[in-house]
Amino acid sequence: MTGEGRPGVSKPPHHGPLPHQVRGSRRPAAWVELLRLPALFTVPGDVLAGAATVPGRPGPRTAWAIGSSLCLYEAGMALNDWADRVEDATERPHRPLPSGRVRPAAALTAACALTATGLALAARAGRPALAVAAPLAATVWAYDLGLKRTPVGPAAMAAARALDLLLGAAATSGHVRPALASAALLGTHTLALTTVSRNETQGGSPLTPLTALATTGALTHLLTRRPTPTVSRTPVKTDQMSPAGSGPPTAALGGHALRVACALAYAATAARPYFHAALNPSPPLTQKAVGGGIRATIPLQAALSARSAAPVSALITAALAPLAARFARKVSVT
Template identity: 70%
Template sequence: MPVSRTPASRTPVSRTPSLRAWGELLRLPALFTVPGDALAGAAAASTRPDRRTALAIASSLCLYEAGMALNDWADREEDAAERPHRPLPSGRVRPASALGAACALTAAGLALAARAGRPALTVAAPLAATVWSYDLLLKRTPAGPFAMATARGLDLLLGAAATGGRFRPALPSAALLSTHTLAVTTVSRHETRDGTPAAPLAALATTGALTWLLHHRPPRDRSPLPRRHPALAAVTTTALTAAYAATVARPYFHAALNPSPPLTQRAVGAGIRATIPLQCALAARSGAVATALFTAALAPVAQRFAKRVSVT
């Protein structure tokens, strides 16, 4: 059914955008899925989080939000037709303000990475380039999901590079996180129109494969120090892996049975929320149980905010 709306050129624009409008533009509930990237990266590098980890997290938050603002700026015409309630087509936030926020947040993210050290900036620069390339060039191409997956993997590597000065030990964890992101992004391409069962079924199969890998393939221990409480780490990894699978299995299955926009959006939201238990499981399998439990505490906060502001 066609939606009656005010033409974009005549949409009244608020002079003072509300905090809620900015919260919707930046998708604030999804912000809680970001710190776990750097923390999992530090854990994979067998390094305890420190001040540089905090700088990496701050850098990640800025670059992530830059991507959110730039995404809506690039999609403003499409959203006017398919999602006129979004902040830009509804006139609650000016397009120029969204683009300016994306530029400012990108600059802040790179500056914070530079403060964390040259290795961190070496990862943050291609991360920022990937974010901008995805939103402006690659989103609607077959390379789009792969670009998004690359960005998420680089975000984890940023934490490893900032904390430990090297990112190579964190590559396996980054690959697992990127694979999950690839599946979610592929499903999200059908959020606003009827799709096919193929994408959610593939995402469901991917979840099963990642669950198996997390449970049966512990990472190679590159740390010269002995791991503390390996049994506790194993039990925690198993529990968090189960939580990851449980978060997405049913929504993916429902979307496969009925690939309608509402169920697809629900599956995408579940996939975004599942990022947190996945990050926790990655940290726990690296032996960082405390880091995993701290990251897990972000999940209920994200869920609470998601009831007020959509993550998709």
């Protein structure tokens, strides 16, 4: 939930502006960089994929859950840089906090306010949603304040993404059990990605990106496999994108094609940079692998929605991918 790994992309060290040199017109850009706003495009798909696994259609409660997820995600971003401000002063002096463009107290205040807002929005989505959002918020804070530097860091990040998907199911129907399989798939992707990101600034062994590459292949296989007859959705969702007059077989065929397309887009987005990082696990290529893995989260979410026979949610999620790529060219998502 907080960007899958270490913040910032290594750049040649340079001296950032002093606090008194920062002008008001530059402060919004600094906050955009601090919060990594382009990464927000990877968030709504979590909730939509979770909502797709339960009966009924997304409604106002689902929308509240999306708002909650966005707030908790950004809380993690702000808290991440606040927790790393001393380390970043040496390794990433261009970041907003060490460069003086954002004050540490302001970043911590923003993290607290965003967390409180996220929990309040989850409460509007209902008690089941709040019951998921509370441990999600706790996981985000625990990760940023210490777990990310321990061996369980990647698992904590994976748990946060999985909980975010379960938030969508809880808000939409009050139940999370149908969403556990999708949450496990999303969490597995996040686990592999976060493990790669731990070597983002120093580089590392080719084994880590190779493992992430193998994980991507395994997930793609699971997503493209035709469902067994026992796996079904309610008729209202299965047929919601069918042409007029078409029957369930046509809808099922179209749904499978959409799922395969999204799964292949996921594989194409993640696999190539992972492969390059495996050939040469240098910091620049590892950073590109992390960025590719983050962007690949969107088509993965779309594939999970399509896998649950919710093509509208899949298409909405997939439409966020080009927007994320466009804005990521201006502000790093890692």
